[in-house]
Amino acid sequence: xxxxxxxxxxxxxxxxxxxxxxxxxxxxxxxxxxxxxxxxxxxxxxxxxxxxxxxxxxxxxxxxxxxxxxxxxxxxxxxxxxxxxxxxxxxxxxxxxxxxxxxxxxxxxxxxxxxxxxxxxxxxxxxxxxxxxxxxxxxxx
Numbered sequence: 001x002x003x004x005x006x007x008x009x010x011x012x013x014x015x016x017x018x019x020x021x022x023x024x025x026x027x028x029x030x031x032x033x034x035x036x037x038x039x040x041x042x043x044x045x046x047x048x049x050x051x052x053x054x055x056x057x058x059x060x061x062x063x064x065x066x067x068x069x070x071x072x073x074x075x076x077x078x079x080x081x082x083x084x085x086x087x088x089x090x091x092x093x094x095x096x097x098x099x100x101x102x103x104x105x106x107x108x109x110x111x112x113x114x115x116x117x118x119x120x121x122x123x124x125x126x127x128x129x130x131x132x133x134x135x136x137x138x139x140x141x
Contacts, residue, residue, distance in 0.1 A: 010037035011128060014057035016048035016074065017041075017089060018066045022110055026061050026089075029117050036121065045069020049077045057084050059105070059124055064090035075102060085127055087120050 013036050017023045040055045042048040044067040064071040088099045089108045099107040105127050106120040
């Protein structure tokens with residue numbers, strides 16, 4: 001189990017996925033990660049947009065193929081100043097290039113293993129470490 005830093009609260013996480021099995025698997029996998037806190041979930045695109053604005057997650061596991069709005073459309077509706085870090089999930093490996101064009105932290109192809117999930121969280125941890133280091137070195141005029 002990962003240790004929570006004394007200086008940092010857990011990363012706020014939202015799961016946005018319409019597949020019940022994938023949704024449940026992510027919930028189960030996140031339970032073992034003390035430095036990540038599940039704050040909500042969504043099962044379609046409009047619900048994901050609403051949840052991102054309302055719950056202010058720092059990281060979203062975002063299914064690319066959801067009803068009404070796909071994952072890319074969800075992101076297009078989020079203001080750049082409010083956009084969380086994203087790990088895209090999908091059954092279609094061909095979308096990986098597009099995922100990195102939008103600067104996704106990682107891209108999980110379903111079904112993924114616990115090891116692959118933990119590798120994605122490792123990338124997320126690195127992303128937040130870099131972001132926090134940059135923020136702590138910023139000096140206000």
